[in-house]
Amino acid sequence: xxxxxxxxxxxxxxxxxxxxxxxxxxxxxxxxxxxxxxxxxxxxxxxxxxxxxxxxxxxxxxxxxxxxxxxxxxxxxxxxxxxxxxxxxxxxxxxxxxxxxxxxxxxxxxxxxxxxxxxxxxxxxxxxxxxxxxxxxxxxxxxxxxxxxxxxxxxxxxxxxxxxxxxxxxxxxxxxxxxxxxxxxxxxxxxxxxxxxxxxxxxxxxxxxxxxxxxxxxxxxxxxxxxxxxxxxxxxxxxxxxxxxxxxxxxxxxxxxxxxxxxxxxxxxxxxxxxxxxxxxx
Ligand code: GLU
Numbered sequence: 001x002x003x004x005x006x007x008x009x010x011x012x013x014x015x016x017x018x019x020x021x022x023x024x025x026x027x028x029x030x031x032x033x034x035x036x037x038x039x040x041x042x043x044x045x046x047x048x049x050x051x052x053x054x055x056x057x058x059x060x061x062x063x064x065x066x067x068x069x070x071x072x073x074x075x076x077x078x079x080x081x082x083x084x085x086x087x088x089x090x091x092x093x094x095x096x097x098x099x100x101x102x103x104x105x106x107x108x109x110x111x112x113x114x115x116x117x118x119x120x121x122x123x124x125x126x127x128x129x130x131x132x133x134x135x136x137x138x139x140x141x142x143x144x145x146x147x148x149x150x151x152x153x154x155x156x157x158x159x160x161x162x163x164x165x166x167x168x169x170x171x172x173x174x175x176x177x178x179x180x181x182x183x184x185x186x187x188x189x190x191x192x193x194x195x196x197x198x199x200x201x202x203x204x205x206x207x208x209x210x211x212x213x214x215x216x217x218x219x220x221x222x223x224x225x226x227x228x229x230x231x232x233x234x235x236x237x238x239x240x241x242x243x244x245x246x247x248x249x250x251x252x253x254x255x256x257x258x259x260x261x262x263x264x265x266x267x268x269x270x271x272x273x274x275x276x277x278x279x280x281x282x
Pocket of ligand 1: 009010011012044113114200213214218
């Protein structure tokens, strides 16, 4: 019997999908089909301040238009906060999280969303108990950060953490995890209760994802994810990073740069077949 193959497309409903999303979804869908595996859709809507119901509806509409089908029920992260809270509690209980009061310029969106650009790599430390108590009493806002020092102490370093990557054009290889690339990542805050990194890792495990297929811009995130899997005793999927679809300016398409959306293309009379062909799928 062939090894199980489960992959997913996990958009955040913070805007309309563009060609880059289409490429990612088509790549994962085709990989599942070629392996006789399963394709899941997951809605990553943990950031209530930025997610909108109309974007959720548009994701379904756009993917169906592209000719994709996926299993139901679709997992919506906002409905599973208890799963993330439980994991945060475990991490807290093992001393792997600390309160960080450095809120300078930090917006929730930065940790609620996947880091498509370079990560911050900030490393801090818990405040002395007295200072912390004072800040808490004064109602100072804080975020929960993962302590790389505490994680390394618990795991005896990161040398034994590795994972398999199958990046486009690079073949398959085992890489050693370098969670330092992400620094002490923020994993929770009062307004956005769980960060992308944690929710994504938990869901991939709960949904039995064997292959995480996503853009090369998220290659570094896998190093952080591998560490979270080790701390939480979760299985490690294979990571497959695909090329990025670039806009006319040579930059990665991004919602915030107002990349032309699939809805725009549809309204211009472009067919799904044309988009599929343009992206290399027949
Ligand atoms: N919601 C994330 C995004 O918008 C998903 C990243 C992933 O596939 O892990 O990019």
